[in-house]
Amino acid sequence: MFRNDYDTDVTTFSPAGRIHQVEYAIAAVKQGSACAALKSDDYAVLACVMRKESDLGSHQEKLFKVDEHMGIGISGLIADGRVLCKYLRTECLNHKFVFETPMQVGRLVRKLSDKSQVFTQTSEKRPYGVGLLVIGCDKTGPHVYETLPSGDYYEYIAQAMGKRSQSSRTNLEKYYKEFKDMELGDLVKHALQSLRGASEEKLTKTNCAVAFVGKDRPFTILTGDNLGPYMELAVGGDDNNMDESKKEEEAT
Amino acid sequence: PPTPNLPRSAARPGHSSGEMMMMGHGHEAKENPRTQTTQPIVTGASVLAITYADGVMMISDTLASYGSMARYKSVQRIGKVNDGAIVGASGEFSDFQYIKDLLEDLTDEDFDTADGRELSPKEIHSYLSRVMYNRRTKVNPLYNQLVVGGFDTSKGESYLGCVDMYGSTFKDDIVATGYGMYLALPLLRKGHDKKMNEEAARKLLEKCMTVLFYRDCRTINKYNIAKVTGSGVEISKPYSLKTEWGFKRFVDPHSSE
Numbered sequence: 001m002f003r004n005d006y007d008t009d010v011t012t013f014s015p016a017g018r019i020h021q022v023e024y025a026i027a028a029v030k031q032g033s034a035c036a037a038l039k040s041d042d043y044a045v046l047a048c049v050m051r052k053e054s055d056l057g058s059h060q061e062k063l064f065k066v067d068e069h070m071g072i073g074i075s076g077l078i079a080d081g082r083v084l085c086k087y088l089r090t091e092c093l094n095h096k097f098v099f100e101t102p103m104q105v106g107r108l109v110r111k112l113s114d115k116s117q118v119f120t121q122t123s124e125k126r127p128y129g130v131g132l133l134v135i136g137c138d139k140t141g142p143h144v145y146e147t148l149p150s151g152d153y154y155e156y157i158a159q160a161m162g163k164r165s166q167s168s169r170t171n172l173e174k175y176y177k178e179f180k181d182m183e184l185g186d187l188v189k190h191a192l193q194s195l196r197g198a199s200e201e202k203l204t205k206t207n208c209a210v211a212f213v214g215k216d217r218p219f220t221i222l223t224g225d226n227l228g229p230y231m232e233l234a235v236g237g238d239d240n241n242m243d244e245s246k247k248e249e250e251a252t
Numbered sequence: 253p254p255t256p257n258l259p260r261s262a263a264r265p266g267h268s269s270g271e272m273m274m275m276g277h278g279h280e281a282k283e284n285p286r287t288q289t290t291q292p293i294v295t296g297a298s299v300l301a302i303t304y305a306d307g308v309m310m311i312s313d314t315l316a317s318y319g320s321m322a323r324y325k326s327v328q329r330i331g332k333v334n335d336g337a338i339v340g341a342s343g344e345f346s347d348f349q350y351i352k353d354l355l356e357d358l359t360d361e362d363f364d365t366a367d368g369r370e371l372s373p374k375e376i377h378s379y380l381s382r383v384m385y386n387r388r389t390k391v392n393p394l395y396n397q398l399v400v401g402g403f404d405t406s407k408g409e410s411y412l413g414c415v416d417m418y419g420s421t422f423k424d425d426i427v428a429t430g431y432g433m434y435l436a437l438p439l440l441r442k443g444h445d446k447k448m449n450e451e452a453a454r455k456l457l458e459k460c461m462t463v464l465f466y467r468d469c470r471t472i473n474k475y476n477i478a479k480v481t482g483s484g485v486e487i488s489k490p491y492s493l494k495t496e497w498g499f500k501r502f503v504d505p506h507s508s509e
Binding site: 097098099100101104106107110138139140 | 365367368369371372374375378379382406
């Protein structure tokens with residue numbers, strides 16, 4: 001993407017019918033470290049690579065719980081992501097208070113997208129520079145949604161976003177037909193495996209995180225030692241030789 | 253200083269049947285009749301509802317009184333919200349119409365979103381209780397006692413609950429508002445069985461409405477009966493019940509027999 005005369009304002013169209021500022025915002029999402037999500041008929045799983053600013057610092061937190069039945073993974077401007085997370089949490093809580101029922105994932109995503117769209121049409125503000133992968137489970141089953149700074153949102157069986165996420169997507173495209181009836185352990189394994197190509201360093205239990213949600217399981221984030229057994233399964237050196245079902249039993 | 257508003261009894265003229273009480277310290281309400289209501293004007297009497305084998309059944313009469321005058325005699329005080337729920341109201345009729353508009357806004361949103369999810373009876377009940385409590389907190393209540401009845405098809409269960417003008421909510425198999433709370437509730441409790449069939453449920457509700465017609469001055473002998481089951485909502489056309497006025501002592505109180 002190169003600079004041109006029509007990209008100063010988000011309120012300016014280019015002659016080709018594009019709004020460059022929005023596209024640049026989407027580019028910010030592509031610069032963030034990778035996130036991947038996929039779902040079966042019963043569960044939705046989210047995995048992310050957590051970058052470290054320096055060896056002295058901690059890994060950047062990227063997975064957030066929004067409600068008992070819903071959570072997000074973010075890519076892009078993390079600060080924008082935190083703000084949106086707060087908005088999603090507030091909306092969920094509000095809905096739960098008024099209707100005594102968890103909010104439909106799709107409706108919340110739409111609300112967020114409508115909010116994002118406003119900033120693609122104002123002169124004083126900029127679009128949010130963050131993309132979200134939203135996983136949740138509601139009355140209509142598990143869902144995976146992707147939201148973008150443009151205000152677009154899509155529902156997916158599997159999706160990845162962020163740096164080098166194309167390799168993740170290619171990997172997911174290879175296996176997505178099997179996801180429908182897959183066990184939770186295998187879904188987590190696939191999510192982590194899809195991120196292999198997207199990370200600069202080798203995936204370990206400290207530089208990535210996994211979250212899942214299902215009809216009978218509230219949104220849960222796994223990091224560090226909790227993640228260990230899944231990591232072995234997914235990227236362990238000699239996992240071809242190990243008794244996989246036994247490992248899964250330990251892990252869950 | 254303005255005198256505190258004391259609860260008024262139902263016997264005072266200009267007030268409808270039931271225990272429509274004044275709010276405790278509503279002297280601002282008295283000074284702002286245009287923005288804060290203090291008394292109901294056009295009112296409906298009792299609404300009764302019970303759960304039965306197939307779902308929920310609700311009955312009310314079709315009268316909206318103007319104080320002691322039987323002003324509007326063909327009014328429907330039970331409204332359909334969606335295919336799974338109905339709401340009945342006693343008290344101020346205009347407030348019920350407003351509440352129906354609020355519920356219509358919600359169902360319109362469901363329709364626009366078209367994501368396969370309709371409001372469940374529980375959600376409607378919860379929503380209304382928040383609205384009612386919110387209004388009561390502002391000392392500008394919606395002067396109603398609402399009955400929410402429905403059938404949750406995703407669970408295969410009946411749902412029945414009520415909300416009053418203070419925002420108090422209850423969920424029960426038997427619900428009555430207004431004078432029905434005093435006269436009909438004991439009869440309903442005696443005759444009710446969760447597994448009773450449609451015929452029996454109907455007869456029980458009709459018996460109670462007959463008693464209310466005899467005893468509550470602000471009723472007429474014209475009713476809507478509604479049911480919500482797995483197959484949806486049905487609200488009947490208005491109909492009347494048989495009443496007996498030929499008792500000797502009633503016809504001639506001074507008769508020697």
